[in-house]
Amino acid sequence: MHAETTKEQKTAALAAFKDLAREPGVPKPDPILVVDNVVRRFGGLTAVEVEHVEVQRGSITALIGPNGAGKTTFFNQLTGFDTADSGQWTFNGRNMNGVPAHKVARSGMVRTFQLTKALSKLTVLENMRLGAQAQKGETFWRALVPSLWRGQEDEITERAEELLTRFKLDAKRDDFAGSLSGGQRKLLEMARALMVRPELVMLDEPMAGVNPALTQSLLGHVKDLREQGMTVLFVEHDMDMVRDISDWVIVMAQGNVIAEGPPDTIMSDSRVIDAYLGAHHDAPLSEDELEQQLHEAEEELVAENEEEAKK
Amino acid sequence: MDWTTIISTTVKAAIGVETVWYALAAIGINIHFGYTGLLNFGQSAFLAVAGYGLAVTVTVIGLPFWIGIVVGLAAAVLLALLLGIPTLRLRADYLAIVTIAAAEIVRLIFRSVAFKDVFGGSDGRRGFSDGFYALNPYPDGTYGFGWFTFNERVLWVLTIGWILVGLSCAVVYLLMKSPWGRVLKAIREDEDAVRSLGKNVFSYKMQSLILGGVIGSLGGFIYGLAYASVQPDIFGTETTFFAYTIVILGGAARVFGPVVGSMIFWVLLVLVNGVLSGAVQSGFITFMDITQVGPFRFLLVGLGLILLLVYRPQGIFGDKREIAIDAR
Structure with missing residues (x-):
């Protein structure tokens, strides 16, 4: 019976995604979270500028992107831990912009943190x-x-x-x-988030710093969430994990959502390859480009530092 | 050396007026710092507004004693709100800066020349405690046995004082066993985690600040009533730092930590003072005179505290496992 429900939920999720276009911001049949024009700037740097994105109810959606793409900043905006400069988003049809973090959690949207916060x-x-x-x-x-x-x-x-x-x-x-060990803390944080009885669980790098033995059990728990009717949105770097458990992948780069698609094909998308490896990764760099890349890398570092400083 | 006097003053100090009002101030600090992680360096201001609230209401306005108490408590709550609203949303160190500055502002206003007809300048206020002693059930006389005696006034203050200490400890015990206390302790560990679990962190920090401030303010009343006067300089920053010392000595985040800490602190101060003064007077110590004994005892107590922090950082009641977690 256990396996059957898993299958049911997974099939339902996959069916919902079957005929969707592979474009950023593509509308989903039954979105639990709808985001419009969220912008967050740190001084001159635009850390997040997401035009439109939807998260399908009952699915496991991965949010990936290179370092400094603004994934965690985006999470912070949505969960009320940071104030977006503009934009709005609805959770279950309720407007959530400007809602403080504790009320976001009470409404059923619960997050975990990249650096575990065990008390x-x-x-x-x-x-x-x-x-x-x-x-x-x-x-x-x-x-x-x-x-x-x-x-x-x-x-x-x-x-x-x-x-x-x-x-x-x-x-x-x-x-x-x-x-507790690092991995056990991750488990505890996830279990603690479930005590809130959330509808949408947002996991910020659930696998970071977890040893391979625990990774499998963590993966199982994430799949379990979908089985119990929860929606999962998670940030992750580990592509194997993304391929293994997600139904849909959203790719961010430089603050924008640049592509969406199912996990098995997303990594062959040219926009994603460009984002991870650079637009002309197979062509030699010109001097200007090199300069520009250095500049961008610098900005990313500044953004990350500022994020850190804000914490 | 007069050992009887030294020992009798020392034993009396264990339950004396100083111990009581510092214990109350420290119980407040324990709620702020020990349980919630709020660095309130302005505890003396809570004692001051309560003491002066009572004094001014009774002497200047001429209202009865009970209304004075109500005014003092209201002033403590108001002070907590004033300090908390702008700072509790910010990082913890801002509260420390604001509270220490606010406490000095409060003290300087009370001793200012401009408000001399209200607060009495550096002389403070006296003559507001009659209402309190009118309630004294003990007839005139001395109570106790041998050298361990108190007159009826001191006994009345100590009775009320220790009842307040007991009640405060009971409240702290009940609250910290409850889910409410669990939220406070969680805030001390990590605010953001608590927020992500749907708790209004600001509201809890404010409740903690008010509760600790009000319990501390009881110490202000006890001081004022015991000495039948309030002076601004009693409520200086050292009062706050003594309270912190007491909390750490007894063990932070322990219900009886501040009470036992306060007893030990005052017993040590009085004992060292008695022994040193005796030794100077009878010529055993020649390198200092009697006026230097006061400052010197603080030096010794400070040394003792450093040794305590090195060899028993968790304090008397603390749990060594908790300190071990910090060291990770």
Whole structure:
């Protein structure tokens, strides 16, 4: 039964993508997230300028692109962690621009981070419990009367333990999150995001710094999300992983969405090759071009630095 | 050397007025710094506005004692809002800068010549504590046994003071066991992660700032009532730094850390002072005179704290595993 639903979800997703054009911004049959004209500038540098992009409900969509393409910045705009200079986007038909990060999460759009944010001095179980929404004990006055929130806390704990078992972290439940390995932290962060009961899970480089043994189990968990009816949008560099699990790929370069398509053909798209390897990667460079490339590389570095500084 | 006096003052210091009001200030700092990770360097201002709120309401405006207490508490809440609104959205260090500056502004306003008819300048205010002592249930006399005695006024202040300390600890214990406290501790670890899980970080930081400020302000009341006066220079920055020392000594993010820290801090100060003064007076120590003992005891206490941080960085109640995580 397990495998069947996987297949069903995957077939449904693939069917939805079957006849789509391979153009950037192509409309999807049932988009959960629709983005229009999102622009983010850092001084003179335009880090993100996305005209139009849609994410299909119930699919696993990969967002790829060379370093400095603006993928993480784009994520930050959508999730309210940064303020876009202009543009708008809707999630489930609700306008989300200018909505603060915590409200974005409450509406069902939950993200993880490239550099994992495990809450080190909280135990693994406390990390998980924190993810639950609408907790009665999280308001000041009710917190003072344990009988008001005990019952809900028990339910939350039960759900947290189920998730921990699924992610094979149940043996670590009472350890400090800070004592976990890098890969285990990634698992914990993903499990914690699921405590929010999201509709759209946005994973920023879920495989970065994870050893190959854990990679397989992480991949399984990402596929699992789709099986449970969630939509996944993830940033990733590892093309093998992208090919393995995604139904659709969106390619960004220099802040723009330059191509979209199914994973098996996207890497042969000339625009994608150009973006990764340079437009004339097989022709010798002229002096001007070299200069320009150096310049661009420099700008990318500046953008990245600024992003870092903002954090 | 008069050992009886030295020992009796030292033992009394363990539960004395100083210990009480510093414990309250430190419980507030523990909520800010220990649990939420807020660097509030202006705790003395919370004590000051509460003490002066009470003093001015009673002496200048002539309203009853209880209204003075309400005004003092309201002033502490207002101060927390004023400090928090512009700074809590920014990175943690900005709060530190703003609070230390604000605390100095508050102190300088209270001692300014321009407002002398309201706040009394550098002499401060006195004569507002009658309402408090009118409630004293203890008849006149001394209480205790042997040299361990207090008069009825001190006993009344200590009774109320320790009740407040106990209540504050109970509130901190209940809150930090609850999901509300879990959000605070998570904010201390990583704000962005908490935001990504749908919690309004700004609101929680504000609640923490108000709660810690109000508990700290109780220390301002106790000081004012115990000495029947408030002076601006009592609420200088060193008050805040003593409170931080106490929190770290006792162990940050531990319910009883600030209370035990405050007891040890004052016992040490009083003991060192007594022993040194005695030694100077009876000629055992010749390289300094009696006026130098005061500053010198702080030097010794500072040395002791450095040694504590080196050999037991988690404080008395702290958990060594937590410090080990930081070192990663």
